[in-house]
Amino acid sequence: MKTQNIPKATIKRLAVYIQVLTGLKRDGVEVVSSEKLARACSVNPSQIRKDLAYFGEFGVRGVGYYVHELIASIKHSLGVDRVWGCALVGVGNLGRALLRHKEFALRGFSIRAAFDCDPYKIGEIVSGLEVVCTRQLKSRVDELGLEIGIISTPPERAQRAANYLVEGGLKGIVNFAQARIQVPKEITVEYVDFTHHFYSVAFNVSSSD
Amino acid sequence: MKTQNIPKATIKRLAVYIQVLTGLKRDGVEVVSSEKLARACSVNPSQIRKDLAYFGEFGVRGVGYYVHELIASIKHSLGVDRVWGCALVGVGNLGRALLRHKEFALRGFSIRAAFDCDPYKIGEIVSGLEVVCTRQLKSRVDELGLEIGIISTPPERAQRAANYLVEGGLKGIVNFAQARIQVPKEITVEYVDFTHHFYSVAFNVSSSD
DNA sequence: TCGTGTGAACCGATTCACAGCC
DNA sequence: GGCTGTGAATCGGTTCACACGA
Numbered sequence: 001m002k003t004q005n006i007p008k009a010t011i012k013r014l015a016v017y018i019q020v021l022t023g024l025k026r027d028g029v030e031v032v033s034s035e036k037l038a039r040a041c042s043v044n045p046s047q048i049r050k051d052l053a054y055f056g057e058f059g060v061r062g063v064g065y066y067v068h069e070l071i072a073s074i075k076h077s078l079g080v081d082r083v084w085g086c087a088l089v090g091v092g093n094l095g096r097a098l099l100r101h102k103e104f105a106l107r108g109f110s111i112r113a114a115f116d117c118d119p120y121k122i123g124e125i126v127s128g129l130e131v132v133c134t135r136q137l138k139s140r141v142d143e144l145g146l147e148i149g150i151i152s153t154p155p156e157r158a159q160r161a162a163n164y165l166v167e168g169g170l171k172g173i174v175n176f177a178q179a180r181i182q183v184p185k186e187i188t189v190e191y192v193d194f195t196h197h198f199y200s201v202a203f204n205v206s207s208s209d
Numbered sequence: 210m211k212t213q214n215i216p217k218a219t220i221k222r223l224a225v226y227i228q229v230l231t232g233l234k235r236d237g238v239e240v241v242s243s244e245k246l247a248r249a250c251s252v253n254p255s256q257i258r259k260d261l262a263y264f265g266e267f268g269v270r271g272v273g274y275y276v277h278e279l280i281a282s283i284k285h286s287l288g289v290d291r292v293w294g295c296a297l298v299g300v301g302n303l304g305r306a307l308l309r310h311k312e313f314a315l316r317g318f319s320i321r322a323a324f325d326c327d328p329y330k331i332g333e334i335v336s337g338l339e340v341v342c343t344r345q346l347k348s349r350v351d352e353l354g355l356e357i358g359i360i361s362t363p364p365e366r367a368q369r370a371a372n373y374l375v376e377g378g379l380k381g382i383v384n385f386a387q388a389r390i391q392v393p394k395e396i397t398v399e400y401v402d403f404t405h406h407f408y409s410v411a412f413n414v415s416s417s418d
Numbered sequence: 419t420c421g422t423g424t425g426a427a428c429c430g431a432t433t434c435a436c437a438g439c440c
Numbered sequence: 441g442g443c444t445g446t447g448a449a450t451c452g453g454t455t456c457a458c459a460c461g462a
Contacts, residue, residue, distance in 0.1 A: 007453060011412050015405040016389070023364060023388055033421060040389060046424095046455055053423060061422045062462045078408050079415030097306040103387075107404045109411075148410055155232060171417065172410035174403075178312075179232055180225070180249060188413035190406040194383075195316045196224040197399040199287050201357055201381035202318075203220050204397035206288030208380065216431060242443065255433055255446095262445060270439045270444045 010051045014074050016041050017048065021071045033064040083108050085145035087170065089161040090153030091116040091124070091131050094176055098152055099127040112144045113137075115164075117157075134161070138168040148172045155179035162189075219260045223283050225250050226257065230280045242273035292317050294354035296379065298370040299362030300325040300333070300340050303385055307361055308336040321353045322346075324373075326366075343370070347377040357381045364388035371398075 020040045024032060038045040052058050052070075055077040059065045075081040086109050088095055098104070099114060114126060115134040124131045132140070140146065149165035151158050151173060158177035165173055172188045175181060183189060229249045233241060247254040261267050261279075264286040268274045284290040295318050297304055307313070308323060323335055324343040333340045341349070349355065358374035360367050360382060367386035374382055381397045384390060392398060 008409075009453075011409050012405060015402070015408045016400075018408075019387055019402070020389055026365075035421080042389070044455060045421095046457095047453095049421090049423060050454080057423070059422050060462065061460070062420045064421065078412045080408055080411050084407070084411055093309070093311070097310070101302070101306070101403075103303075103404060104407070107407070109404065109407050147414065148407065156235070172414040174406050174410055178228055180229055180251065186417065188410050188417070190410050191225075192403055192406050193224070193228070194310075194401055195312060195318065196221060197383050197401050198293070198313070198316070198318045198357065199224045199227075199289055200217075200220050201383055201397050201399050202289050202293055203287045205356065205381040208395065208397070218431075244443085253433060254443095255435095256431095258443095258445060259432080266445070268444050271442045272440070273443065 006054050010054060011078070013041070013043065013047070013051055014078055016043075017051075018071060018074055018078075021067050021074075025067050025071065029067055031064045032067055032070075034059070037065070080108050083110050084147050086111045086148045086150055087113045087115065087137065087140075087144075087146040087165070087168075088150040088152060089115045089134055089137070089164065090151060090157070090177070091118075091121050091126060092152065092154065095152035096126055098150060098176070099129060109148065111150070113140055113146060134164050137164045141168045141170070146170060148174065151175045151177045151181070153177050215263050219263060220287070222250070222252065222256070222260055223287055226260075227280060227283050227287075230276050230283075234276050234280065239276055240273045241276055241279075243268070246274070289317050292319050293356050295320045295357045295359055296322045296324065296346065296349075296353075296355040296374070296377075297359040297361060298324045298343060298346070298373065299360060299366070299386070300327075300330050300335060301361065301363065304361035305335055307359060307385070308338060318357065320359070322349055322355060343373050346373045350377045350379070355379060357383065360384045360386045360390070362386050 034045040034048045038048050058070055058073045088099060088111050091114050099111060104111060114129045114131050115137050116122065116131050117134045121131045122133050147170060149170045151161045153161045155178040158175065158179040159181050162173060162181040162183055166183050166187055174190050174192060176192045181189060243254040243257045247257050267279055267282045297308060297320050300323050308320060313320060323338045323340050324346050325331065325340050326343045330340045331342050356379060358379045360370045362370045364387040367388040368390050371382060371390040371392055375392050375396055383399050383401060385401045390398060
């Protein structure tokens with residue numbers, strides 16, 4: 001394992017490799033070469049070998065990669081071979097959908113608390129979780145093992161939600177709100193906006209005419 | 210407008226600029242410099258000027274950019290200053306959440322048809338749309354003005370959904386399914402996977418210890 | 419022989435620095 | 441004077457090409 005600075009793009013691709021490898025495993029494939037995997041992921045074979053080389057030597061020369069082992073190795077490298085405790089802030093339409101989305105738990109991201117500052121929502125049960133006042137966040141962090149925050153508030157309340165999460169000591173944030181947030185630089189933030197993907201498609205379709 | 214090949218990263222950033230500019234407009238800001246905008250977007254000021262230069266000259270030297278005009282110019286450049294007709298394939302949990310998500314329509318992506326191959330779902334009304342057999346897709350394309358396809362099927366059915374969309378003549382696909390798909394190269398595909406963002410956060414938090 | 423792992427070459431995107439214009 | 445627009449320089453990531461090991 002090299003402690004070099006690993007490209008952000010590599011991390012994104014590793015997530016894709018897991019997705020494709022999981023599909024191969026489902027289809028009963030046990031060994032795969034970087035070339036075959038590359039085709040399925042629409043990337044260059046050397047790209048895959050380079051990406052994996054940042055974390056170790058997972059392949060067998062002349063053979064390829066054992067699918068099951070490679071999945072485990074990549075998950076370990078990413079730090080997703082364990083369960084992460086998550087806190088959601090903002091129980092609106094999107095927040096409810098996220099709370100009900102089972103995929104997160106299946107992939108090791110366990111939403112253990114739902115916060116909102118609206119008194120009408122506090123006390124409500126959504127997907128088995130009681131909505132709690134956001135001010136209570138800090139007091140629940142240790143108890144519930146909260147590590148990653150999810151922001152699903154309206155844009156004008158995203159910064160306040162972020163402040164609560166930072167103050168609570170969470171080190172990572174996934175922000176679904178339609179707003180950028182400012183946090184100390186040691187906190188990791190990922191922005192999720194589905195419509196960005198629609199914009200990309202719209203642009204490509206428009207310019208291909 | 211330069212017909213050069215525009216970096217994919219530029220397109221992603223333009224979507225971010227729209228988001229931030231919309232926030233500034235909401236706060237009553239009328240003019241912004243590339244430096245101020247850059248700070249809010251966490252990018253380099255020259256980056257913004259370069260990105261915009263691909264599409265035209267939108268700024269005023271010595272002054273900056275007029276927020277309202279710039280939003281309109283970027284939207285026009287991206288081709289999102291009009292309404293796009295969308296078709297959704299796969300009415301499971303995720304599909305239902307997407308159909309109910311109002312943000313798409315607000316941003317000009319109007320979901321006008323919902324398809325599924327499960328006979329138990331066909332005929333059901335979700336968010337005002339009747340679920341129709343996927344085989345009917347092609348016959349509805351012209352009638353409803355369908356241009357962009359949304360895949361929200363289980364992974365093993367994603368490719369079949371893609372085939373229907375391609376056969377129907379749609380030119381762009383936003384794929385929420387947990388699987389890569391193969392389509393003719395003239396078709397644009399964007400992959401959406403929330404858990405990828407969680408993986409990035411998990412990795413960064415893990416490696417910062 | 420076949421396919422991985424990796425230094426070297428390449429390519430594209432980001433940043434710099436300043437000319438050009440309000 | 442101030443900020444945009446843009447060629448030039450820089451930086452980082454991708455691809456190539458081949459040595460190495462099963």
